[in-house]
Amino acid sequence: MSKTARIAVLVSGGGTNLQALINSQKKGIISSGKIELVISNNANAYALTRAKKASIDTACVLKKECADQKEFENKIIEKLKEYDIDLIVLAGFMSILSEDFTSLYANRIINVHPSLIPSFCGKGFYGLKVHEAALEKGVKVTGATVHFVNEIPDGGEIIKQKAVYIREDDTPETLQKRVMRLAEWKILPEAVEEVSKKLIN
Numbered sequence: 001m002s003k004t005a006r007i008a009v010l011v012s013g014g015g016t017n018l019q020a021l022i023n024s025q026k027k028g029i030i031s032s033g034k035i036e037l038v039i040s041n042n043a044n045a046y047a048l049t050r051a052k053k054a055s056i057d058t059a060c061v062l063k064k065e066c067a068d069q070k071e072f073e074n075k076i077i078e079k080l081k082e083y084d085i086d087l088i089v090l091a092g093f094m095s096i097l098s099e100d101f102t103s104l105y106a107n108r109i110i111n112v113h114p115s116l117i118p119s120f121c122g123k124g125f126y127g128l129k130v131h132e133a134a135l136e137k138g139v140k141v142t143g144a145t146v147h148f149v150n151e152i153p154d155g156g157e158i159i160k161q162k163a164v165y166i167r168e169d170d171t172p173e174t175l176q177k178r179v180m181r182l183a184e185w186k187i188l189p190e191a192v193e194e195v196s197k198k199l200i201n
């Protein structure tokens, strides 16, 4: 394997987690891996602009242009192979990947999820919905989790977690922002460095 792990980041939206990875790479918090490619399943994702600003190659793979899930995943795999990718980071990627895909990259796909798994996770729990559910339940502590991705949505081995206290006046939006700032943007780069380091050693 090369001296640094070749990383692809898969995104769907705003890309603040991608930005945290780019910043961490610049600061040297991530030094065992390098982001070589950003793939989006949404042509309008602001994450693509963030990637371009950082001179990172981008690709768009749109489900509506594919006959089925298989073709969608095959197009992504084609790109990953073209760039000789070692590690895949799902950073706000809002599409569930099949077992065919996850088994091809076992222990080489990681995801950031905005809750303390096993709470508020799995099918249907994504983005703001996770924080809505946490507030509805009335939990006092939430947080974020970085985990390996397997065939079970949000079911792979946990790599890192960080807790965030809920405030009485929180709305889903204020909670989402605080979980991102205090937890996701910290533990995702740390986990990427840890996993990259293991891959190259």
Ligand code: GAR
Pocket: 012, 013, 014, 015, 016, 017, 018, 047, 091, 092, 093, 094, 112, 113, 114, 125, 126, 127, 130, 180, 184
């Ligand atoms: C983040 O909070 C991420 O944890 C969540 O979506 C947001 C994406 O924000 N991901 C999921 O819910 C996946 N199940 P970003 O595009 O600004 O990084």
